[in-house]
């Protein structure tokens with residue numbers, strides 16, 4: 326029997342619900358050669374324990390670090406974010422992060438880390454010194470690529486002169502700003518702590534400090550008209566950003582907006598907004614390369630692309646999720662959500678800060694892979710399916726045929742890519758792989 330479990334809220338993005346079959350538990354074991362390849366295993370052989378075939382190579386590895394505090398909780402937000410105490414316990418947090426990382430090392434031993442994402446919550450609440458200690462910790466413990474993409478999420482209401490410069494001096498090379506809108510009325514309705522003018526100042530500061538800046542905006546906001554949506558997207562693009570994330574506002578369970586729902590634009594208007602945003606972005610040279618992401622050439626978020634290509638990520642910090650592959654299994658993990666409990670448990674160094682850990686079953690992998698890969702406009706090479714899941718193509722042949730027959734999937738046998746129709750009805754397409 327299948328059951329619904331909440332999983333893979335790809336860190337830094339609105340959450341997702343997945344229907345999965347079965348569960349399992351596992352202990353982590355050390356992995357393989359330094360380049361991520363499994364020595365002496367070029368072919369896939371069947372592993373009876375988990376219903377998986379062996380992986381011939383381990384995927385690229387990213388690191389996600391969760392900073393759980395915000396100035397105050399936004400009414401639409403279901404991220405693991407908590408109103409900050411009077412003083413953020415930076416030392417305690419970093420000591421716990423160090424303990425969390427050190428306990429995770431055996432699971433990623435020798436592997437190179439290609440991207441780091443410090444998300445939240447509001448990481449820009451941390452001082453320059455705290456981010457410096459955090460990055461030193463990563464460098465001293467991990468095999469971090471010299472040109473690794475290192476992103477920090479920032480809220481325009483927490484930006485101080487000099488802080489972005491300090492982050493950059495420590496090694497942050499990409500800032501993701503939570504702008505949401507340039508309209509003060511909408512910012513007020515969203516409970517944001519900043520004005521449109523503060524957002525403009527933050528963009529300028531971020532662009533001066535680091536080479537790469539992403540702007541997060543939301544559309545289909547309470548009472549928003551098409552013209553107001555156009556104004557928001559136009560201003561974001563005029564700022565010359567290389568990367569834009571546009572999320573349709575969703576009412577998430579257990580939020581203030583779920584309890585007191587605001588009136589939102591209807592489906593047709595939201596669809597018009599999406600279309601107009603894509604047109605404006607395209608005219609400005611930004612390609613929609615993922616459901617919610619637009620980028621100039623070579624400016625795609627490498628960290629997020631790794632999620633969508635079913636790469637690995639180590640999740641550190643309260644509530645962080647991770648996915649780590651081993652030659653014979655793929656493990657998902659989650660950390661304790663409450664900042665104080667996570668800090669206490671991590672410091673105890675007894676593994677109790679890991680609240681969930683399970684091996685993905687062979688039956689879950691097709692959907693997990695397709696859920697991510699089909700979000701990419703260009704799709705992925707067919708060979709990536711077996712490479713990343715250890716499953717033979719035969720496990721999805723029927724679903725592929727059905728999806729192609731319905732015109733949802735490209736008929737090109739070398740790629741897994743949604744057609745324009747499949748892109749429009751992505752949930753329907755993804756659910757064929759359940």
Ligand SMILES: C[S@@+](CC[C@H](N)C(=O)[O-])C[C@H]1O[C@@H](n2cnc3c(N)ncnc32)[C@H](O)[C@@H]1O
Nearest residue numbers: 401402445446478479480503541572573574575
């Ligand atoms: C963790 S937040 C970003 C950083 C920072 N905490 C901030 O809000 O400025 C990630 C992004 O997810 C989007 N998001 C959060 N909740 C959402 C919701 N209910 N519907 C759509 N997008 C949402 C917002 O655009 C937000 O910037």
Ligand code: SF4
Nearest residue numbers: 395398399402406446
């Ligand atoms: S600032 Fe960001 S993470 Fe914090 S509550 Fe608001 S949307 Fe959520």
